[in-house]
Amino acid sequence: MILALATKTLVSHIWRPPPISTKDHNRCHCFHRFPSFNLSFLPVLRTKYTVLDPFADPPDPSFPTLFKSARVMLCFGPKPVTSEDLDRYPSLEYILGTSAGINNFDLAACRRRGIRVTSAGDVYSVDVADYAVGLAIDVLRRVSAADRFVRAGSWPVQNEYTLGSKVSGKRVGIVGLGSIGSRVAKRFEAFGCSIAYNSRKQKPHVSYAYYANVKDLASNVDVLIVCCALTNETHRIINKDVMTALGKTGVIVNIERGPLIDEKELVELLVRGEIGGAGLDVFENEPQVPEPLFRLDNVVLSPHKAVLTLDSFAALEELIFSNLEAFFSNQPLRAEVELD
Amino acid sequence: MENVGVLMTCSMSAYLEGELEKRFKLLRLWESNSKAQFLAGFGESIRAVVGDTKVGADAELIDGLPRLEIVASYSVGLDKVDLNKCKERGIRVTNTPDVLTDDVADVAIGLALATLRKICLADGFVRSGQWRNGDFELANKFSGKSIGIVGLGRIGTAIAKRAEAFGCSISYHSRTKKQNTNYKYYSNVVDLAANCEVLVVACALTNETRHIVNQEVIHALGPKGILINIGRGPLVDELKLISALREGRLAGAGLDVFENEPDINESFFGLQNVVLLPHVGTDTLETSKAMADLVVANLELHFLKKPPLTPVV
Numbered sequence: 001m002i003l004a005l006a007t008k009t010l011v012s013h014i015w016r017p018p019p020i021s022t023k024d025h026n027r028c029h030c031f032h033r034f035p036s037f038n039l040s041f042l043p044v045l046r047t048k049y050t051v052l053d054p055f056a057d058p059p060d061p062s063f064p065t066l067f068k069s070a071r072v073m074l075c076f077g078p079k080p081v082t083s084e085d086l087d088r089y090p091s092l093e094y095i096l097g098t099s100a101g102i103n104n105f106d107l108a109a110c111r112r113r114g115i116r117v118t119s120a121g122d123v124y125s126v127d128v129a130d131y132a133v134g135l136a137i138d139v140l141r142r143v144s145a146a147d148r149f150v151r152a153g154s155w156p157v158q159n160e161y162t163l164g165s166k167v168s169g170k171r172v173g174i175v176g177l178g179s180i181g182s183r184v185a186k187r188f189e190a191f192g193c194s195i196a197y198n199s200r201k202q203k204p205h206v207s208y209a210y211y212a213n214v215k216d217l218a219s220n221v222d223v224l225i226v227c228c229a230l231t232n233e234t235h236r237i238i239n240k241d242v243m244t245a246l247g248k249t250g251v252i253v254n255i256e257r258g259p260l261i262d263e264k265e266l267v268e269l270l271v272r273g274e275i276g277g278a279g280l281d282v283f284e285n286e287p288q289v290p291e292p293l294f295r296l297d298n299v300v301l302s303p304h305k306a307v308l309t310l311d312s313f314a315a316l317e318e319l320i321f322s323n324l325e326a327f328f329s330n331q332p333l334r335a336e337v338e339l340d
Numbered sequence: 341m342e343n344v345g346v347l348m349t350c351s352m353s354a355y356l357e358g359e360l361e362k363r364f365k366l367l368r369l370w371e372s373n374s375k376a377q378f379l380a381g382f383g384e385s386i387r388a389v390v391g392d393t394k395v396g397a398d399a400e401l402i403d404g405l406p407r408l409e410i411v412a413s414y415s416v417g418l419d420k421v422d423l424n425k426c427k428e429r430g431i432r433v434t435n436t437p438d439v440l441t442d443d444v445a446d447v448a449i450g451l452a453l454a455t456l457r458k459i460c461l462a463d464g465f466v467r468s469g470q471w472r473n474g475d476f477e478l479a480n481k482f483s484g485k486s487i488g489i490v491g492l493g494r495i496g497t498a499i500a501k502r503a504e505a506f507g508c509s510i511s512y513h514s515r516t517k518k519q520n521t522n523y524k525y526y527s528n529v530v531d532l533a534a535n536c537e538v539l540v541v542a543c544a545l546t547n548e549t550r551h552i553v554n555q556e557v558i559h560a561l562g563p564k565g566i567l568i569n570i571g572r573g574p575l576v577d578e579l580k581l582i583s584a585l586r587e588g589r590l591a592g593a594g595l596d597v598f599e600n601e602p603d604i605n606e607s608f609f610g611l612q613n614v615v616l617l618p619h620v621g622t623d624t625l626e627t628s629k630a631m632a633d634l635v636v637a638n639l640e641l642h643f644l645k646k647p648p649l650t651p652v653v
Contacts, residue, residue, distance in 0.1 A: 126483045130506065134453030134482075141447060141624070143454050143617065144463040150616040151609050155602035161618045166626040167450075168442035190505030191446060287471040294467050300459065301466040303476045309457070311481040 049324070072096060072327065074320075075104075083109040094327050098316060100124055100179075101257065102337050103230045111339040118323055121335025122179050123315040124307040129183035131306040132225050132255045135279030136172075136188075138300045139251050140165045140223070145297040162297075165249070165276070168192045173221030175214055175237065176228025177203055180255070184225050196221055199228075214238065218245040223253070230257035240265040249276040255306045258284040267292050270299060281306045341643050345385040347405070349395035352414050356632035360390065363640065369395070379404030388412060388639055393619065394601070396420025402429065410648070412638045414631055415622075416440055416495075418652060419545040419572060426653050433653035434638040437494060439630040440622040445498035447621045448540055448570045451594025452487075452503075454615045455566055456480045456538075461612060480591075483507045488536030490529055490552060491543025491571065492518055499540055511536055514543075529553065533560035538568060545572035555580045558590055566592045570621050573599040582607045585614055596621050 045051060052063050052070060067088070073095045075081055083106050086092060095110065097119045110117050138144050141164040149161055172188045174181045174197040185195045185208060196209040198217045203210075211217035214237055218224055224246055228234050238252065238261040246252060252275065254261055263284045269275040270293065277298035283289055286304055293299050323333050346364040348357060360366045367386065372378035383404045389397045392414040399422045402408060410432040411421055418435055426433050454460050458479040465476050487503045489496045489512040500510045500523060511524040513532045518525070526532035529552055533539050539561050543549055553567065553576040561567060567590060569576055578599045584590040592613040598604040601619055608616055622631065638648040 126507075127481055130453060130482045131457055131459075134450070134457050134459050137446060137450035138454060138459055138463075141450055141620070143447075143450050143615065144460040146617050146620055147454075147460045147615050148464075150604070150618050153609075155604070155618045159602060161620055161623065163628060164620065164624050166443055166624040167446040187502075187505045190502045192442065289466055289471070300463050302459065302462045303466050303471040305462055305476045305479070308476065308478050309481045310478050313478070 045320075045324075072324065074098075080104045080106075082106050086110070086113060086115065094118075094333075096320060096323055098320070100128075101229050103257075105337075107337065107339055116327075116333065117337040117339065118333050118335045119337055120316060120319065123319055124312050125179040125183055127309050127312045128180045128255050128306045129187060131281065131302075132180070132184050132227070132253050132279075133187045135253045135255070135281065135300055135302065136223055136225065136251065137167050139253070139277040139279045139298065140167050140170070142297065144300050148297075165251075170223050171196065171221040173197065173211075173217045173224045174208075175217065175224065175226045175260075176234075176256075177206065177208070178227065178229070181225070181227035184227060193223075200233075215242050215245045218242045218250070219247075221246070222249065223251045226252070226254040226256050226260050228256060228260065230260055235259055236262045238262065238266075240269070243269050243275050246275060248274060251275075251277045251279070253279040255281045258282040258286065263290065270296055341640070344387050344643055345382070346388040346390060346639065347382075347386045349389065349391040349397070349401075352390075352392040352394070353628055353632050355629060356390070356414060356635060359632060359636045360639075363636065364388070375401065375404075388642070390414060390635055390639075391420060393417055393420060396422075397426075398422050399425050402426065402431065410434065410639065410642045412635045412642075412648075414635050417544060417572060419574075423653055431653070432642060432648065432651060434635075434642075434648045434650050435652055436631040436634045437650055439634055440627050441494045441498050443624050443627045444495050444542075444570050444621040445502055447596055447617070448495075448499045448542070448568055448594075449502045451568050451570070451596065451615055451617070452538055452540070452566065453482050455568070455592045455594040455613075456482045456485070460615050485538050486511065486536045488512065488526075488532040488539045489523075490532065490539065490541045490575075492521065492523070493542065493544070495570070496540070496542040497521075499542060508538075529557050530560045533557045533565070534562075536561075537564065538566045541567070541569040541571045541575050543571055543575065545574055550574050551577045553577065553581075558584045561590060563589055564591050566590075566594070568594045570596045573597040573601065578605060582611070585611050 052067055053060055069091050070089050071091050071093045073092055075095055075097045081104060086109055092115055094116045100120045102119050105117055146161050168191045170193050172193045172195050174185055177197040177199045189195060196211060196217055198211050198214050226238060240262060243266060267290045270278060279300040281302040282304050289301060293301060326333050341363055342365060344364045345367060346360055347367050347369055349369045351370055367382055369378060384407060386405045387407050387409050389411045391397050397411045402422060402425045408431055411426060413421060413435045416435050416437045421433055462476050465471060483506040486509045489500060492512040492514045503510060511526060511532060513526045513529050541553055558580055585593060594615040596617040597619055608614060638650060641648045
């Protein structure tokens with residue numbers, strides 16, 4: 001049983017204990033990082049399978065002889081897997097991705113070669129949905145800003161903190177009513193919020209109000225939560241028009257991918273007070289965060305960590321082992337991506 | 341009604357001040373050098389007091405206002421109002437329930453999420469530039485956690501409803517078991533704490549509930565437990581809480597209230613596993629206006645010799 005790992009930066013990040021100096025960490029901008037200490041399952045993986053690491057340091061002596069026989073690729077993080085990458089592993093039959101998103105795979109190339117692909121499916125959805133709600137409440141009720149205010153010793157001096165905005169009863173708009181979006185909706189409903197959404201197609205058994213375009217959705221809500229996958233079509237789906245439509249008291253939350261929002265426009269609108277606030281877990285060029293945002297109290301900043309919980313990682317570990325077992329025993333795979 | 345003397349105890353709301361000024365003869369206690377001096381000079385003219393969670397109507401104040409008819413509190417909690425004295429004197433007391441229930445419940449959930457998911461810490465991590473050097477640490481899931489609520493009143497019930505949407509199981513402790521609920525009841529707080537992962541304090545502060553969350557409860561909640569307090573600071577033995585947080589005998593806390601506001605115990609500032617809010621449970625534009633309108637309505641109805649909307653005494 002042989003596996004190969006496809007991502008350079010991830011491998012150097014996770015296959016060894018964390019280096020004391022962190023300066024040589026590679027930062028691939030689309031690399032969805034795993035915390036280096038939570039990979040307890042990798043040694044277990046090595047007890048069951050032969051795992052080849054193309055970037056091992058020192059180099060793995062068995063790699064040159066075995067890599068052409070590798071049948072499975074484990075792709076950690078959203079590092080691109082291109083046609084050229086696939087050319088290197090002629091025996092490849094299955095790619096196991098660990099992100100919910102699949103925008104990093106050349107799916108057409110996989111289809112041509114008859115390679116199957118699975119993603120992380122739903123394993124992160126609950127945690128990401130929780131985080132979206134947490135960010136929204138934080139922006140509206142100024143939780144992080146107020147915590148800073150207290151820790152700075154300002155409470156006895158200024159006596160009162162700035163009033164926030166009520167969460168309950170707000171009109172919430174969800175861009176992309178998938179696995180994460182539908183869970184976000186359910187949570188906000190318990191706060192007495194009304195839900196509206198935009199999706200590629202209207203969902204048949206859903207009672208929420210549907211808007212065929214995001215600008216109309218934004219015009220009719222107070223809080224916009226970005227819950228859709230990043231594709232060629234959704235790149236900068238949240239543009240200046242949409243954000244202007246959301247308005248001066250509107251709040252936007254993004255827990256998906258930075259490039260879904262025109263970041264430069266967002267920053268300008270926030271700085272000018274043309275939009276009410278933002279909760280951002282993702283950015284166009286991570287870990288770079290536009291510096292003007294650091295001066296704003298109506299913005300909550302987060303280092304792409306919506307999936308970083310012990311629970312999500314335990315669920316991912318279970319999915320990985322389950323799918324590997326299933327593949328090698330010809331059983332159905334979970335979270336398989338349709339390649340048609 | 342413009343001759344009716346109304347005393348505001350502190351500058352709780354500019355909007356409320358304006359509305360009271362329009363309708364009554366408004367006097368401001370905080371503009372006076374001393375309470376005693378004010379009472380000596382103006383005590384006879386006051387027929388209504390508007391207080392809040394910081395400055396209410398204690399025995400000294402009530403004694404100094406011989407013509408006092410009504411205390412209209414700009415709050416739902418009445419721990420700063422001497423209710424017994426009011427009952428003795430036949431003084432009406434009103435508060436502001438219901439209009440603020442949602443806001444406080446929202447903050448309770450917001451605090452639980454911020455504490456478990458380390459939202460404030462992460463925000464600080466980014467703002468200080470640390471993200472450039474490495475990843476943030478793992479946090480803890482909120483959905484599915486077992487929530488224990490101390491005090492299943494209006495606010496406790498609203499918290500439960502929200503938590504259920506996250507797949508949380510709910511249990512509670514109250515003075516008496518509630519008949520119209522399926523949540524699991526515990527007759528004492530220690531058992532409740534032993535059987536939940538997130539303990540939310542949502543009860544009123546009375547003589548009986550002072551330090552209801554004590555060392556024993558904190559110990560029962562345990563090293564993975566989270567405490568959320570949106571009630572009153574004195575409901576929790578704060579010194580015991582601080583040492584438990586410091587020593588890792590409690591995983592974290594989200595606090596909107598403290599034993600000594602606004603000069604809170606400085607030991608909190610050194611703790612990373614606590615979220616600190618400056619008593620903002622009801623502090624939204626929407627709710628502060630609704631509370632003020634209710635205070636004004638209660639006063640107007642009273643002086644029109646009609647029953648107030650939300651009397652407690």
